[in-house]
Amino acid sequence: MSAAATDTPAADLDAVVAGGESLIGMATLGKTAAALALILVIILVATAVLRRWGLPHQRHGRHLRVVGSAAVGTKERVVIVEVEGSWLVLGVGGGQVNKLHDLPAPVDAGQDTSPGGPGFAPGDAFATRLAKAIRHNAGLGGRDPS
Structure with a gap:
């Protein structure tokens, strides 16, 4: 009886070790599958974003x-x-x-004559344009008297 009692714990230990190794193998396989799925999702999202924004096309005919x-x-x-x-x-x-x-073709067809926004003059500095834009968006008057 003592021989049977010693074989059973050793067999149980072997079964636990084998089961643990298969769990580790399944966890590694699951992590690999999740990483692959994440890469595919990133590729699909990047493709959708680039398609929505419009890819810059190569300009073969510059004329x-x-x-x-x-x-x-x-x-x-x-x-x-x-x-x-x-x-x-x-x-x-x-x-x-x-x-x-x-x-x-009109002479000014390729040129943008608009100054860029509400009350902007072509020579305005960034700070002046920013102040005018903030005033315009806040509804405090579109143009600066200066």
Whole structure:
């Protein structure tokens, strides 16, 4: 009987050690799967953010610039494109591009003439612009008399 009693605790100890090793293996596998899932989530979120913000496209044709466009139908658009100092009015739709009109580009078309905000003068310092913006947003008067 004493031999059977000594074999049982040793067998129980072996079973506990084997069970502990399998638990450690499962924990390692779980951690690896969680890390992989986290990496996939980060990739998907980064893709969605970049798609929403719009990726900067490589500009192969530096002489071509889209000035504006407007939808005319479900698949048709009118697009104004600037090409080397002239504007082309194009009809785009149904797999076709048709030139509707061409005209010289205005001189100030590429320049932004707006000073940048409420009552801003082109030579204003940052502190002056900040003060004007705070006053404008607080509703305390849009323009500074100075």
